[in-house]
Amino acid sequence: MSQLLLVEDDAVLAEALSGALRGLGHSVTVAGSGERALTALFEEGAAADLVLLDVMLPGIDGFEVCRRIRARGSVPVILLTARGDPIDVVAGLEGGADDYVVKPAEPRVLDARVKTVLRRATLAQPADSAQRVFTLGELSVDRAAMVVTNNGSEVHLTPTELRLLLEFVDHFGQVLSRQALLRRVWDYGYTGDSRLVDAAVARLRAKIEPDPANPVLLRTARGIGYRLAKP
Structure with missing residues (x-):
């Protein structure tokens, strides 16, 4: 309950x-x-x-x-x-x-x-232990412990922000469309509101990017969506 x-x-x-x-x-x-x-x-x-x-x-x-x-x-x-x-x-x-x-x-x-x-607070653990810790520059995502750190300090994410970040980690380098993210993170179909994605990405950037106004990790694919990439 x-x-x-x-x-x-x-x-x-x-x-x-x-x-x-x-x-x-x-x-x-x-x-x-x-x-x-x-x-x-x-x-x-x-x-x-x-x-x-x-x-x-x-x-x-x-x-x-x-x-x-x-x-x-x-x-x-x-x-x-x-x-x-x-x-x-x-x-x-x-x-x-x-x-x-x-x-x-x-x-x-x-x-x-x-x-x-x-x-969204219940996130599946990866089967391969090698995938449990993801590192990108100063960003580290420990999926087993559900802990994200940036520059050595823990980053406090909401369940939605954490699930969103894990989607980008699991599809590192790939462009994920807003509609794909709505399906995978929000469990919404075609009629989902893409503003949910844009706002969550903005909040996530504020927590993991060195300069959120000029993102180098979580990049925009104009007219499509976003991708997580090397700086």
């Missing part, structure tokens, strides 16, 4: 959505504001495998809550946005969200998204 923290200020909607998710097998705690969610997570130690976060909140909005969650941990975040507004979506993804769902969210769709995001 997954532990979900639902951050929603509309009490009627929160009750309906939490009840539906409980009926689908999840344990749900509700926070009515961003401040309450942050207190529950970081001061009260509330258990949460994933945060369902409304964008439009009184006080601290969902974007800021997401940034604060990401600054202090790797718990997955799915944004609940009232509109599919590109600005809202991109701002949320750049702030560290793993995915987004447009409200009103159909419970079974949301359940599927939750399960997909949580699956």
